[in-house]
Amino acid sequence: MIWQLDLFLLTLVVVCALATITVRGLLSATIIFAAYSFLMCLLWAEMGAVDVAFTEAVVGAGVSTIFFIATLFRSTTRSRLLIRGVDDPHHFKDQGWKMLPLMLSVVTGMLLFFGMADFPAWGDPESRPNTHVSSYYIENAVRETQVPNLVTAVLGDYRGYDTMFELVVIYCAGVSVVSILKQENL
Amino acid sequence: MRELQEEAKLRMPWQDVILQTSVRVLIPFIQLFGLYVVAHGHYSPGGGFQGGVILGAAIILMALVFGLPASKHYISENVNKTLSITGPLVYCGIGALCVLFGGSFLDYSALNKILPLGPIAWRSFGIFLVELGVGIGVMSIMLRIYRVLSSAGTIDQGL
Numbered sequence: 001m002i003w004q005l006d007l008f009l010l011t012l013v014v015v016c017a018l019a020t021i022t023v024r025g026l027l028s029a030t031i032i033f034a035a036y037s038f039l040m041c042l043l044w045a046e047m048g049a050v051d052v053a054f055t056e057a058v059v060g061a062g063v064s065t066i067f068f069i070a071t072l073f074r075s076t077t078r079s080r081l082l083i084r085g086v087d088d089p090h091h092f093k094d095q096g097w098k099m100l101p102l103m104l105s106v107v108t109g110m111l112l113f114f115g116m117a118d119f120p121a122w123g124d125p126e127s128r129p130n131t132h133v134s135s136y137y138i139e140n141a142v143r144e145t146q147v148p149n150l151v152t153a154v155l156g157d158y159r160g161y162d163t164m165f166e167l168v169v170i171y172c173a174g175v176s177v178v179s180i181l182k183q184e185n186l
Numbered sequence: 187m188r189e190l191q192e193e194a195k196l197r198m199p200w201q202d203v204i205l206q207t208s209v210r211v212l213i214p215f216i217q218l219f220g221l222y223v224v225a226h227g228h229y230s231p232g233g234g235f236q237g238g239v240i241l242g243a244a245i246i247l248m249a250l251v252f253g254l255p256a257s258k259h260y261i262s263e264n265v266n267k268t269l270s271i272t273g274p275l276v277y278c279g280i281g282a283l284c285v286l287f288g289g290s291f292l293d294y295s296a297l298n299k300i301l302p303l304g305p306i307a308w309r310s311f312g313i314f315l316v317e318l319g320v321g322i323g324v325m326s327i328m329l330r331i332y333r334v335l336s337s338a339g340t341i342d343q344g345l
Contacts, residue, residue, distance in 0.1 A: 036271035040291030050231040054223075058239045063328055066246055092223035105243045146310040161317070164277050166235075167323050173276050174327035181339035 001122065005046060013039045030068040038063040047122075051151045192291055202251075216244040225326045226320040228310065234320025238273075241321065242328030254333065254343060263333070266326045273323015277316050284312075292316075 016036035023029050037060030053143035119129030137150055137158065147153040155163050224237030249257035261269075281292040289296025294312025295305035303311065333341050 006191060051233070051236075054231045054236045058236050058243070058313050061338065063239055063243055063246070063332075066243075066250075066332060067335055072331060073336065074338045086333075144306065144309065145313065146306055147228045149228055149230065150318070151231070152233050152313060156316050157294070157309055160281070160316070163320065164274075164281065164292070167274050167277055169268065170324060170327055174330050176271060177331050178334050182332045183339040 001047070007041050012044070014143070026072055030065060030072065034061045034065040042111055205251055209247060213244050213248055216247070217241060220244060224317060227317055228314065234317035235324055237326055238321035238324030242325040245329050246332045249332065254307065254337060255343070266330055267320055269326035269329055273319045273326065276319030276322065280312060280315055
């Protein structure tokens with residue numbers, strides 16, 4: 001962990017996230033969101049979680065951007081809430097309702113920051129997960145499975161059920177997209 | 187964006203020589219890299235999920251540049267439909283096979299009775315087989331979602 005690099009990346013992440021929700025055109029929002037995913041990927045890689053970074057690069061910055069653009073091509077490309085603007089008579093009436101989610105998210109965010117104080121330090125060898133299962137995997141995984149990449153050993157062998165149902169979830173996602181959108185008997 | 191949509195309707199996909207030639211060169215390498223990521227997950231970052239997405243993205247790229255019908259010529263919708271259920275079935279099938287040979291579900295060392303490689307080698311190989319199932323499933327599901335989204339559900343003409 002190099003804190004200067006972290007600070008730089010995290011600043012860019014926050015900027016990208018704010019830009020994604022404020023920008024008017026949805027195509028621009030999609031592209032900025034891809035940049036956000038890529039910055040997250042850099043962060044994961046910098047924290048040493050290379051497999052997560054790989055997944056984020058491939059799925060977050062790659063395929064999901066294509067999915068968003070494919071969806072935008074078949075729909076309107078401007079957010080209806082943003083188009084309405086100030087001229088709309090409903091605009092000011094909605095303002096009160098917009099304050100409630102804002103207050104809620106601010107309060108939730110503050111609670112989360114408050115709870116973060118109890119987190120163990122990053123990479124703390126004395127923290128609960130690091131003393132409980134991680135040490136077992138690190139000591140025994142290579143001997144028991146002959147897989148040098150511990151992440152693959154954990155995903156494929158020790159946590160095989162999780163990976164299986166992840167695949168089933170992806171299949172269900174595919175089936176539901178098809179069943180919502182299909183026009184005729186596909 | 188409206189202009190882009192109009193332009194896409196008029197566009198003749200076979201006209202852009204530079205795009206088509208470069209993509210034609212690129213796609214085999216992307217697919218090779220996807221296979222490498224699936225197979226080399228034991229030793230380097232990657233595995234079935236990431237490799238499957240890369241393999242799916244290669245065919246999505248083909249569908250973007252050469253048009254959806256060309257990609258349907260490469261993997262037809264029926265084959266893709268079959269592949270997308272093959273992935274989860276391979277995973278669950280290997281788990282069930284372990285039960286049939288006297289182990290617990292997804293305990294690959296039980297497969298040693300099929301081919302005596304040693305229980306530890308089978309655990310390694312079982313992970314590979316399972317990742318293969320993940321790769322096949324994810325590839326075809328990504329492709330299927332893209333096809334349905336980009337053609338608004340008809341799967342005849344893409345973007």
